Amino acid sequence: MSKSPVTPPFERRERRVLTDDVADSIREAILSGRIASGARLIEDELAESLKVSRGPIRAAIFRLQQEGLVIHETHRGATVARVSVEDADEIYTLRRALERLAIESACLKATEADLAPMEAILLVFQSVPRASMTRRRVAELDIDFHDALFRAAHHARLYRAWEALRSQILVFLLLRDGLPDDYLTSWHRDHSSLLAQLRERDVAKAVSAIDAHIQAAYGRLREQLLQDSPA
Amino acid sequence: MSKSPVTPPFERRERRVLTDDVADSIREAILSGRIASGARLIEDELAESLKVSRGPIRAAIFRLQQEGLVIHETHRGATVARVSVEDADEIYTLRRALERLAIESACLKATEADLAPMEAILLVFQSVPRASMTRRRVAELDIDFHDALFRAAHHARLYRAWEALRSQILVFLLLRDGLPDDYLTSWHRDHSSLLAQLRERDVAKAVSAIDAHIQAAYGRLREQLLQDSPA
DNA sequence: CTACAGTCTACTGTTAACAATCCGAGGAAC
DNA sequence: GTTCCTCGGATTGTTAACAGTAGACTGTAG
Numbered sequence: 001m002s003k004s005p006v007t008p009p010f011e012r013r014e015r016r017v018l019t020d021d022v023a024d025s026i027r028e029a030i031l032s033g034r035i036a037s038g039a040r041l042i043e044d045e046l047a048e049s050l051k052v053s054r055g056p057i058r059a060a061i062f063r064l065q066q067e068g069l070v071i072h073e074t075h076r077g078a079t080v081a082r083v084s085v086e087d088a089d090e091i092y093t094l095r096r097a098l099e100r101l102a103i104e105s106a107c108l109k110a111t112e113a114d115l116a117p118m119e120a121i122l123l124v125f126q127s128v129p130r131a132s133m134t135r136r137r138v139a140e141l142d143i144d145f146h147d148a149l150f151r152a153a154h155h156a157r158l159y160r161a162w163e164a165l166r167s168q169i170l171v172f173l174l175l176r177d178g179l180p181d182d183y184l185t186s187w188h189r190d191h192s193s194l195l196a197q198l199r200e201r202d203v204a205k206a207v208s209a210i211d212a213h214i215q216a217a218y219g220r221l222r223e224q225l226l227q228d229s230p231a
Numbered sequence: 232m233s234k235s236p237v238t239p240p241f242e243r244r245e246r247r248v249l250t251d252d253v254a255d256s257i258r259e260a261i262l263s264g265r266i267a268s269g270a271r272l273i274e275d276e277l278a279e280s281l282k283v284s285r286g287p288i289r290a291a292i293f294r295l296q297q298e299g300l301v302i303h304e305t306h307r308g309a310t311v312a313r314v315s316v317e318d319a320d321e322i323y324t325l326r327r328a329l330e331r332l333a334i335e336s337a338c339l340k341a342t343e344a345d346l347a348p349m350e351a352i353l354l355v356f357q358s359v360p361r362a363s364m365t366r367r368r369v370a371e372l373d374i375d376f377h378d379a380l381f382r383a384a385h386h387a388r389l390y391r392a393w394e395a396l397r398s399q400i401l402v403f404l405l406l407r408d409g410l411p412d413d414y415l416t417s418w419h420r421d422h423s424s425l426l427a428q429l430r431e432r433d434v435a436k437a438v439s440a441i442d443a444h445i446q447a448a449y450g451r452l453r454e455q456l457l458q459d460s461p462a
Numbered sequence: 463c464t465a466c467a468g469t470c471t472a473c474t475g476t477t478a479a480c481a482a483t484c485c486g487a488g489g490a491a492c
Numbered sequence: 493g494t495t496c497c498t499c500g501g502a503t504t505g506t507t508a509a510c511a512g513t514a515g516a517c518t519g520t521a522g
Binding site for chain 1 (some may be wrong): 472473474475483
């Protein structure tokens with residue numbers, strides 16, 4: 001045992017490798033809409049524009065497939081995943097199952113240090129002037145809050161399942177336009193309520209709270225989707 | 232629309248590529264114990280013994296990492312994942328959440344054709360003489376039954392989450408030695424009961440049935456693990 | 463005009479060589 | 493003896509060239 005037993009002084013910061021940068025670049029291009037939904041991802045093109053060889057590109061595409069942002073077919077290449085109303089249904093039913101387990105597990109295992117990041121996000125939310133809150137920023141804070149919850153669950157496999165969904169949820173959050181005036185207010189109320197329940201350690205209440213939270217989010221999304229593309 | 236609208240004549244059988252074979256080989260080596268838990272997977276060695284270059288090996292290792300059989304660290308290589316009692320806890324709590332959603336979804340969406348594979352497995356189980364049922368065979372039929380359930384849920388993302396767990400569950404099923412005499416009997420009873428409830432389309436009953444099923448499986452596993460490695 | 467066969471091109475899958483990193487062995491300083 | 497440094501071998505990350513496939517394109521027959 002050479003490492004300090006209490007509060008590791010510094011995490012071994014994991015080395016970044018080309019694949020990581022490539023994956024970040026492509027992910028950002030997809031989320032920002034610079035690469036359209038359904039578009040083909042051609043390895044040579046990406047390799048040239050990112051100034052790397054095809055190896056890291058292929059690895060990054062594989063990773064993004066794991067995240068559900070791209071679809072890869074053998075010998076036919078990768079395309080940016082299209083999202084439909086049925087996809088929203090899949091994503092939110094699975095998300096619900098995962099978040100229920102996450103908050104249950106977090107109630108049992110989370111330390112105060114685990115909850116601090118969530119607290120911090122709520123503070124940021126309050127302190128930043130509302131006018132400067134872009135859709136993107138709100139969406140990212142939302143994802144970050146839930147990400148912190150999944151981390152607080154101390155459940156590696158659950159976290160990986162969440163990672164496979166996270167970016168897809170972000171896609172949905174980004175395509176909504178014009179939030180209701182009171183959205184920011186209710187967002188803060190809902191999330192600080194979740195955090196409070198987590199501190200109470202009352203599993204049953206926390207689970208039903210997050211359940212309602214996810215269902216409400218799904219309801220809003222459904223409304224938006226049906227409005228955008230009327231049947 | 233050029234394709235026949237009813238019962239597609241033949242599925243487009245998806246092309247297999249070297250990476251697929253490599254992943255199968257390594258997975259089999261791990262499950263059969265030929266590569267020990269915790270052992271390093273050295274790309275050059277694997278490449279030489281499988282007569283392919285390192286490219287497909289790397290891709291296969293990433294895939295196996297996704298399945299949870301292998302742990303890969305940047306610049307340090309891959310090792311066969313070790314499983315502990317805590318891992319069992321993670322795997323079975325997550326599995327429970329997934330199976331609940333699966334049977335719920337299957338109750339709503341499964342056709343009789345989706346249930347046929349499950350029926351078939353039950354028949355195989357009955358028809359094969361018990362003496363010839365190896366641990367491996369029993370474990371595989373068990374996994375196959377649940378795999379059919381997840382397919383019947385018609386939920387692509389849920390299925391992928393299940394895929395990330397499936398091999399790890401198989402690892403646990405394979406390390407049990409000497410099943411109770413009545414295990415095969417109760418296995419058949421439990422699973423045909425699940426199938427029956429699925430046909431009833433009663434979501435609430437089906438969910439609580441599979442919940443009990445998974446919890447019982449976890450209980451047996453826990454007992455075994457604690458017995459093997461006494462605290 | 464439609465259906466079909468052969469060819470051609472753009473792309474992915476695979477390979478082998480090159481570059482960078484980790485980690486332990488061995489020695490120097492104290 | 494212990495700690496630190498350096499060096500070298502083993503192993504992974506990256507590259508660029510080669511091989512094979514899918515789908516479009518052309519032309520031809522009916």
